[in-house]
Amino acid sequence: MxxxxxxxxxVTSSQEVTDEQLDAYIHTxxxxxxxxxxxxxxxxxxxxxxxxxxMASARRFLRSTPGxxxxxxxxxxxxxPVIYPAEVSAWNRG
Amino acid sequence: xxxxxxRRFLERMTALTATAVATPATLGAIANAGSRFPGETRAxxxxxxxxxxxLKLPPAGRPQPAELTELTLAEAARLLRDGDVGAVELVEAxxxxxxxxxxxxxxxxTVVSRDALEAARTADRTRGRAPLTGVPLAIKDNYxxxxxxxxxxxxxxxxxxxxxxxxxxxxxxDAGAILLGKTQMGPLATTAASTPTxxxxxxxxxxxxxxDVSPGGSxxxxxxAVAARMAASSTGTQTGGSITNPSNAQGLTGIxxxxxxxxxxxxxxxxYTRDHPGPLARDAVDAALMLQxxxxxxxxxxxxxxxxxVPDYLGxxxxxxxALTHPERGGAVRIGVLPGFLDEPEPPEDPAPDPDxxxxxxxxxxxxxxxxxxxxxxxxxxxxxxxxxxATLEEMGAEIVALDFPTHWEALTSxxxxxxxxxxxxxxxxxxxxxDVRKFGVSLAPWINGLLLPAAEYVRGSRARLVLLREVLDExxxxxxxxxxxxxxxxxxxxxxxxxxxxxxxxGSTGYPRPIGGMFGAEPYAEHHxxxxxxxxQRATDWHLRRPAxxxxxxxxxxxxxxxxGGAGGSAGRDRSPGRYDLFDVMERGE
Numbered sequence: 001m002x003x004x005x006x007x008x009x010x011v012t013s014s015q016e017v018t019d020e021q022l023d024a025y026i027h028t029x030x031x032x033x034x035x036x037x038x039x040x041x042x043x044x045x046x047x048x049x050x051x052x053x054x055m056a057s058a059r060r061f062l063r064s065t066p067g068x069x070x071x072x073x074x075x076x077x078x079x080x081p082v083i084y085p086a087e088v089s090a091w092n093r094g
Numbered sequence: 095x096x097x098x099x100x101r102r103f104l105e106r107m108t109a110l111t112a113t114a115v116a117t118p119a120t121l122g123a124i125a126n127a128g129s130r131f132p133g134e135t136r137a138x139x140x141x142x143x144x145x146x147x148x149l150k151l152p153p154a155g156r157p158q159p160a161e162l163t164e165l166t167l168a169e170a171a172r173l174l175r176d177g178d179v180g181a182v183e184l185v186e187a188x189x190x191x192x193x194x195x196x197x198x199x200x201x202x203x204t205v206v207s208r209d210a211l212e213a214a215r216t217a218d219r220t221r222g223r224a225p226l227t228g229v230p231l232a233i234k235d236n237y238x239x240x241x242x243x244x245x246x247x248x249x250x251x252x253x254x255x256x257x258x259x260x261x262x263x264x265x266x267x268d269a270g271a272i273l274l275g276k277t278q279m280g281p282l283a284t285t286a287a288s289t290p291t292x293x294x295x296x297x298x299x300x301x302x303x304x305x306d307v308s309p310g311g312s313x314x315x316x317x318x319a320v321a322a323r324m325a326a327s328s329t330g331t332q333t334g335g336s337i338t339n340p341s342n343a344q345g346l347t348g349i350x351x352x353x354x355x356x357x358x359x360x361x362x363x364x365x366y367t368r369d370h371p372g373p374l375a376r377d378a379v380d381a382a383l384m385l386q387x388x389x390x391x392x393x394x395x396x397x398x399x400x401x402x403x404v405p406d407y408l409g410x411x412x413x414x415x416x417a418l419t420h421p422e423r424g425g426a427v428r429i430g431v432l433p434g435f436l437d438e439p440e441p442p443e444d445p446a447p448d449p450d451x452x453x454x455x456x457x458x459x460x461x462x463x464x465x466x467x468x469x470x471x472x473x474x475x476x477x478x479x480x481x482x483x484x485a486t487l488e489e490m491g492a493e494i495v496a497l498d499f500p501t502h503w504e505a506l507t508s509x510x511x512x513x514x515x516x517x518x519x520x521x522x523x524x525x526x527x528x529x530d531v532r533k534f535g536v537s538l539a540p541w542i543n544g545l546l547l548p549a550a551e552y553v554r555g556s557r558a559r560l561v562l563l564r565e566v567l568d569e570x571x572x573x574x575x576x577x578x579x580x581x582x583x584x585x586x587x588x589x590x591x592x593x594x595x596x597x598x599x600x601x602g603s604t605g606y607p608r609p610i611g612g613m614f615g616a617e618p619y620a621e622h623h624x625x626x627x628x629x630x631x632q633r634a635t636d637w638h639l640r641r642p643a644x645x646x647x648x649x650x651x652x653x654x655x656x657x658x659x660g661g662a663g664g665s666a667g668r669d670r671s672p673g674r675y676d677l678f679d680v681m682e683r684g685e
Binding site for chain 2: 033035036066080
């Protein structure tokens, strides 16, 4: 029997991770993909990008975005993923 | 004051006022006088009803060469059609301004003078009847232009010369438009226009001596080219505000259509799900003309197929279209106002806090703007301009409806859900990321971050898009036809249409007037409602008629935060080191 979809609700992710854990995650993920940050200068404010700033950005991203998205809970019978919602609304208009 | 009031210009041009200011009533005739629009048949084309007598006009006046670049797109198209202006003289007038001023503005990264003049000679010789025959346009440098370098201001495409035209540019070209050049943009359509290493290029046409005044991005050069009268109109792309932001920054009318309304085929992608091509124009009538030609199904882009027929945008902007009466429902157009739109801003602390240099601006919330006293004054002026704009529309017959935010608006339009787009760009450019991350120059960070968002979160974010759209449709558009927006991201996330348009001016740190912009959104594929209301608003106001003075007529203000771009006077030269955009400044300047 289909369940009535519950409205989305927001909860809070509270996992704390260290910079070292995040750095290991980032380096491992990039190594698996074959993306090499070592070609960038280690720390050079005058460079368009450097490893220090890229890693700082990545750590902040990981501390915020995945958890915030995961915290927004859906009922399993809730909406299917739709990457073109405006078009779907038109296609379903009949 | 350093500004050209176009109404005065038009008054000077008595003949033009009498004959050549294309009214929407005549635009339908223009659009249908020649070949059919490229693309598919338009349903319900009221433009086709343009009566022959609408074409019988008094003898046309000939604008002076220096005044040719003041013409709107529609005016120029009409004068060209009637033979009152030649394509060569129009192209030469634009090239003269580019030659004189673009070293200062840096709106273009490629100008195709010889090809443009050759195309103009052909147009004059053949007297084509297509609607834009002989009209010079500027095209953003992420649109494929056959035989013309298409770089997206990036290292990756610095030598790329496509062998075909992007569909939307091909439609404009087939409608008779002439390519003047490719416009400066943020690298790969992120941030405001800069070199791949982040060196700022393009000036805001309203403050050409001031690098601290953003031109808006990423379609910066497209906006500056039109605002500075170096092109009749232009094209842009919007993933996160890149049409509406520069339009607002430079007093233009730009429309970001619904996803799929304009084909993305032949446009270098930033994302699959949020890139939207559209025009940046001098007013809503010009925007309607451009969009009418650009829009329509394209077999090369499945996203453009199976959608409602393209409405008659030109009919929607006609003076007799009853713009503030809903065309289908009847009754007054309802304009929804979301909370905060008219809130008085809080004064900043005195002194305003210095920005924290260690703040990573791709962080847990939307990046903060340093709230200086100047920024505060601009916020106050913006709220006042919004009040005036709504009062004007209400006086014209619109119904203003106070709304609450949709249930999960705050969470689902947050910076974090906005980031769901990032894996798309990382996937598109994965081979280049694996080859050498230095190719991404100053805009590398979000590409790396996109590689770090797991698929589960991408899927969940894609479920959230549908929730957000349903709530917007059920809780907003059930009660109104258009809705105010203060940021482009929410409607960019779900592919809904937006229009940016001028609603006032404010004199800030430059000492010169700077445009204040407004923004409305609408239901899917309701661009005609947006255009109709803004065209009507522009018939009642003159913000869109104002033009910035040339750089030689402006003097840099003393003591402004960013320092002058160069000396006063008529020099077209500019500083060679105008500064660099912050690596983490992407979201403030659009993409």
